[in-house]
Amino acid sequence: MPKAVGTVTINIELCKGCVLCVKACPTDALEMSVKLNHHGFRYPLLKEERCTGCELCALVCPDFCITEVYRNVPDKHAAAKR
Amino acid sequence: MPISKEELKRVWSLPNKGSFLQPQAVHHMCPGCGEPMAYRMIAEVMDEMNLRERTIEVSGIGCYMGMDPTLNIDRINALHGRAPSVATGVKRMLPGHFVMTIQGDGDLVSEGLSEALHCAARGEKFTVILLNNTVNGETGGHMTATTLVGQKTKSTLQGRDADIHGSPIKTAELVAQMDGTAYAARGSVHSPVAIRRTKKMIHRAFEAQEQKLGFSFVEIMTMCPTGWFMETWEAPKYMEDVMTKYFTLGEYKVHPQLAEIAVA
Amino acid sequence: MAKELLEGSKALAKSAVLAGCRFYASYPIQPNTNLMEAMARELSTAGGVSMNAESEGEAINMVWGAAATGKRAMCSTTGTGMSLMMEAMSEMFAARIPYVFVHMARGQSEYRIGVKGGGHGDYRYIGYAPHTVQEAADLVRLAFYTADKFQTPVLIQADYVLTHTVEAVEFKPVDEKDLKPKTWAITGAKGRTPQVLSFITGVYSLGAPRVKYGAWMEGQMDRIAYLENNVPTMADTGYTDDADLVVIAYGYAARFVKFAVKQAREEGLKIGYVRPITIWPLPKKEILDAANKAKAVAVFEMNNGQMVDDIRLIVLGKVPVHFIGRISHDESGFGVGNAIQIPKLLEKFREVYKTLPAAAHGKR
Numbered sequence A: 001m002p003k004a005v006g007t008v009t010i011n012i013e014l015c016k017g018c019v020l021c022v023k024a025c026p027t028d029a030l031e032m033s034v035k036l037n038h039h040g041f042r043y044p045l046l047k048e049e050r051c052t053g054c055e056l057c058a059l060v061c062p063d064f065c066i067t068e069v070y071r072n073v074p075d076k077h078a079a080a081k082r
Numbered sequence B: 001m002p003i004s005k006e007e008l009k010r011v012w013s014l015p016n017k018g019s020f021l022q023p024q025a026v027h028h029m030c031p032g033c034g035e036p037m038a039y040r041m042i043a044e045v046m047d048e049m050n051l052r053e054r055t056i057e058v059s060g061i062g063c064y065m066g067m068d069p070t071l072n073i074d075r076i077n078a079l080h081g082r083a084p085s086v087a088t089g090v091k092r093m094l095p096g097h098f099v100m101t102i103q104g105d106g107d108l109v110s111e112g113l114s115e116a117l118h119c120a121a122r123g124e125k126f127t128v129i130l131l132n133n134t135v136n137g138e139t140g141g142h143m144t145a146t147t148l149v150g151q152k153t154k155s156t157l158q159g160r161d162a163d164i165h166g167s168p169i170k171t172a173e174l175v176a177q178m179d180g181t182a183y184a185a186r187g188s189v190h191s192p193v194a195i196r197r198t199k200k201m202i203h204r205a206f207e208a209q210e211q212k213l214g215f216s217f218v219e220i221m222t223m224c225p226t227g228w229f230m231e232t233w234e235a236p237k238y239m240e241d242v243m244t245k246y247f248t249l250g251e252y253k254v255h256p257q258l259a260e261i262a263v264a
Numbered sequence C: 001m002a003k004e005l006l007e008g009s010k011a012l013a014k015s016a017v018l019a020g021c022r023f024y025a026s027y028p029i030q031p032n033t034n035l036m037e038a039m040a041r042e043l044s045t046a047g048g049v050s051m052n053a054e055s056e057g058e059a060i061n062m063v064w065g066a067a068a069t070g071k072r073a074m075c076s077t078t079g080t081g082m083s084l085m086m087e088a089m090s091e092m093f094a095a096r097i098p099y100v101f102v103h104m105a106r107g108q109s110e111y112r113i114g115v116k117g118g119g120h121g122d123y124r125y126i127g128y129a130p131h132t133v134q135e136a137a138d139l140v141r142l143a144f145y146t147a148d149k150f151q152t153p154v155l156i157q158a159d160y161v162l163t164h165t166v167e168a169v170e171f172k173p174v175d176e177k178d179l180k181p182k183t184w185a186i187t188g189a190k191g192r193t194p195q196v197l198s199f200i201t202g203v204y205s206l207g208a209p210r211v212k213y214g215a216w217m218e219g220q221m222d223r224i225a226y227l228e229n230n231v232p233t234m235a236d237t238g239y240t241d242d243a244d245l246v247v248i249a250y251g252y253a254a255r256f257v258k259f260a261v262k263q264a265r266e267e268g269l270k271i272g273y274v275r276p277i278t279i280w281p282l283p284k285k286e287i288l289d290a291a292n293k294a295k296a297v298a299v300f301e302m303n304n305g306q307m308v309d310d311i312r313l314i315v316l317g318k319v320p321v322h323f324i325g326r327i328s329h330d331e332s333g334f335g336v337g338n339a340i341q342i343p344k345l346l347e348k349f350r351e352v353y354k355t356l357p358a359a360a361h362g363k364r
Helices: A021-026 A056-060 B034-049 B083-093 B105-111 B113-122 B170-177 B192-210 B235-246 C008-018 C032-046 C056-068 C079-096 C111-117 C133-150 C162-164 C212-231 C251-267 C284-293 C307-315 C340-352
Strands: A006-010 A030-032 A044-046 A068-069 B009-013 B055-059 B074-077 B098-104 B127-134 B181-188 B215-221 B250-254 C004-007 C023-026 C051-052 C073-077 C101-104 C126-128 C154-159 C168-170 C195-199 C202-205 C235-238 C246-249 C270-277 C279-280 C296-299 C322-323
Touching: A021 A030, A021 A056, A056 A068, A056 B083, A056 B192, A068 C246, B009 B250, B034 B098, B034 B192, B055 B083, B083 B098, B083 B105, B083 B113, B083 B127, B083 B192, B083 C023, B083 C051, B083 C056, B098 B105, B098 B192, B098 B235, B105 B113, B105 B235, B113 B170, B113 B215, B113 C056, B127 B170, B127 B192, B170 B181, B170 B215, B181 B192, B192 B215, B192 B250, B215 B235, C004 C008, C008 C032, C008 C101, C008 C133, C008 C154, C008 C162, C008 C168, C023 C056, C032 C051, C032 C073, C032 C101, C032 C162, C051 C056, C056 C073, C056 C079, C073 C079, C079 C111, C101 C133, C101 C162, C101 C195, C111 C126, C111 C154, C111 C279, C126 C133, C133 C154, C154 C162, C154 C251, C162 C202, C162 C251, C235 C251, C235 C284, C246 C284, C246 C340, C251 C270, C251 C340, C270 C284, C284 C296, C284 C307, C296 C307, C296 C340, C307 C322
Parallel strands: B055 B074, B055 B098, B074 C195, B098 B127, B127 B215, B181 B215, C023 C051, C023 C073, C073 C101, C101 C154, C126 C154, C246 C270, C246 C296, C296 C322
Antiparallel strands: A006 A068, A030 A044, A068 B009, B181 B250, C004 C168, C126 C279, C195 C202, C235 C270
C-alpha cells in the first residue's frame, strides 16, 4: 500500500511557540526553529519527507498558523506519484 | 525527493470567510491556550449549518472576550455571569434567530450559576457554551467554582483546600438534571481526538436549538498553561491525566429526538 | 379614545403596551406585583413576552437583551429590587440602551438612586414622576418615545398610592415622526457587517476602527450635559406669582401638597408650589423663577432628604431652603404615613411660614 505523503503551509509570524503541533505530530515531522519570529517566539519547521498530511497539527494549533494541509491521496488502482 | 504542492491534493485550509473572520483571528491569548480551538470549532459548525447571518452571540467576560472578533457575527457583551439572561431577552424577541452564549467558568459557574440553571430549567431555546479552564484567566489566574482541590492558583497558592474553599462544581451534570435541558455534554480540546469529539457535541447542541427541543449546553474543558503554572506542552497532559478524571468527558443528556439526527 | 376607569398599575401597563412595549421582565414585590400582573395580562393579548424572572438581577438583564434587539422593553421593581438591579442599570446607561424602567416605590426614598446615585459610575436616567393616573399613562407613552429619541434609559417614578388609585384615564398617542430607525440594534448580520453592542464602547462594527475606552467614557460627560440641556423638562406650578413660601414636591406627595397649599391659601398664607414632573433633569427655570419671587422654599418628600439637596443647588442660597419632609410609613410599610395627612402638612407650612421675614406675612 503506497504511503501517504503530505505537506503543510505554516504562517510562522503568528506562532507563539507553544509546541502543541510538535507534540501532536505522529511522525515527528515538526521541530522548533532556532531563529525567532517577529514576536520573539521559536516557530515550527516542517521536515517534509516525514509529513503525511494527517491534519493533526492544524487541528491543535491555537494560533491558526497551519493554514493549509496537503496530502497525496493514493489511487488504489494506480501507482503512487512521486 | 521533495514533493511540490502541485502534485498533492489540498485536503484542508483555514477558513477565511464566513463565520471565521481573518485577520481578526489574530488574537492575544496566551501561547497554548485552549480557547481558540473551541472558537474555531464553533465557527466551523456555524458555517456547516449555515447559521452566521441569523446568529446573535451573547458573550460573557473573560480572556475569551479577546477572541470575540474571530467570530464574524452580531454580538452583545453582557455583564459577568449575566449572559444567559440577556440571551433570554434576545431569543424571546427574535425566536427565529440562532442565539448562543460563550462564557468562561468564572463567568458562568462562579458568578452566574443560578442564571444558567434557571435558563436550563425554563428550557430556553438557546445554546450555552462554557469554556472551562478552572481559573479566572483574565484577572490573572484566580480560583473559580471549578478549580480542582489541590490546584494551585493565584488566590490558592498552596493549592485549593477543600476545608476552606470547598470542592469544584460539575456544571454539565447539573444542567443535565433540568427537565428543560435537551442536550448537555462535556468535551475538551487537549488532543485531536478530543477536539473532533467536541466538535460533534457542538453540532448536536446547535441542532437541539434548531429543532427547538430545549436548552442545549456544551462544557468545553480548555487548557490554561499560564493559570496552571505549567509549560504549554504540559497542559494537555494535565488535562488528560488529572482534569478529565474529575470533569469526565461525554454526553450527559441527549434528547431522544436528537439522537436520531445524523451528525456529520 | 374613550375614557376608562382604571387603577394606576393597570393604566401604566396598558399605556406601555399601546406604546409598543413587547417585552417585560420583573420579580414579584409589592407594589410592583400589581404592574407585573397587569403586564402579564396585557402582553398575552398583545402577543408580547412577560417574564416572571427568578430574580431581579435576571429580570433587568433579560430586558437588556430584549432592548438590544431594538424592541421596546420595560422593567420594573420596588426599592430593594432596584438595589439588586443597579449593576445592569448603570451599565445600560453606558451602553446607551433605550428602555423604560418603572419604579413602583414605597415612599420616596429611591429618588436619588433612580436617576443618578445608586449604581456605579456616572449614570443619569431621565426621570418622570406622575401624580395622577392620567399623568402616569401619558408619561409612560412619552417615556418610550424619549428613550428612543435620546437612545437612553428613562425611569418612571410611580408609587403605592398611584398603583391603587382608580381614576378616569384616556390613552393618547405621542407624535413619534422624528424617531430614526434603530440601525444600532443587534439583529443578526444579514446583509451588513456584524456589529457588537459593548457596554464599554457602545455599538461598533467588526473590522472598523474602534473608539478607545477612555475616549468613550469621557464622552459620557458630554452626553450627560447634552441630555441635561436638551431633554424637555416639565413642571406643574401653582400660586407662585405672589407666593412668599414655595413648596416643592413630586409624585404622590405633591398631590397632598397641592391640596394643602389650596387650604393654606384659604387661611391667608401666601404659599405656592412647584411640582417637578421631570425629576431629572429638574425644571430649574420654574424652580428658580418661583424661588426668586419668594422668601423661602420648603421641600416636602417622603424620605430623609434627597431632592432637597438638588433644590438647594438650584436655589444656591438666594433664599433659605427648608426640608419639611420625613420618612413616613404606616404599619404596611408602603409610604402612606402620617406625614402626608393634610393637617400635618399645614402644621409644617405654618411652622416655616413663621420663620419668614415680617414684611412677608400676609393676612393671618
